[in-house]
Every structure is written in C-alpha cells, then in structure tokens.
Amino acid sequence: MKLIKIAMATTLISSIAFSQIVWMPEAPKRMKWKEAMQYCKDQGAKLPSKKVFQELWYKNNKASDIKGFELSVSYWTSDEVKNNKHAAYPFYFMEGRDTWYYKADKYGVRCIK
Numbered sequence: 001m002k003l004i005k006i007a008m009a010t011t012l013i014s015s016i017a018f019s020q021i022v023w024m025p026e027a028p029k030r031m032k033w034k035e036a037m038q039y040c041k042d043q044g045a046k047l048p049s050k051k052v053f054q055e056l057w058y059k060n061n062k063a064s065d066i067k068g069f070e071l072s073v074s075y076w077t078s079d080e081v082k083n084n085k086h087a088a089y090p091f092y093f094m095e096g097r098d099t100w101y102y103k104a105d106k107y108g109v110r111c112i113k
Helices: 002-019 033-042 050-059
Strands: 074-080 087-092
Touching (some): 050 087
Antiparallel strands (some): 074 087
C-alpha cells in the first residue's frame, strides 16, 4: 500500500512539473549538442531531458505532428550517453525514438523554462 501511495505521489508531482514547462520557439538553425546547450543557457532556459520529450509525446497520444514541432526533425535532449562522452540523445517525434548520435551532428533545438 505504501508503494502505491509513493508511486501516485510521484506521478502527481511529475504531472504538475510537466504542466509548468514553457516551450520556447524552435532555434533558428540546427546545432551541435554543445551549441544547443549554450543557446538554451543564453536564453535563460535549458534543453529538455528525454523524459520531458517522452511525456509530451505520450500526452499527445504518440502523435508525430505535435504543434510547434517539425515532423521530420530530431531535437536535442540534455541527456548524454553514459559511456561515450562524444554522444547524446536527440528525440525523433515521428517514432518517439531517442537513439544516441554524436554531439557533433546537428539537430533541432527547443529550449524549456
């Protein structure tokens, strides 16, 4: 019973936190991961985590056409690959996928506050 209450509280906190996220407009160009991190910092924001992108995707019924996001664009997340300092995870809305790629690759950027 105690575990169920903890799980319910965690879900509620996660839902409240998610509803308070403000998505900033897409960056004007594709960027490397470090550029994306700096761009968001300069905007007084941060890159969203994989979890934030996944929640957005699931809350929109796994839609690939979520308003404000380009269908064919992968967006950088703040998550780095643990055993590869040269890689991080972009999120691809068409499939809800977050496969790692090299940080030197250029992807879309959407910052959050």
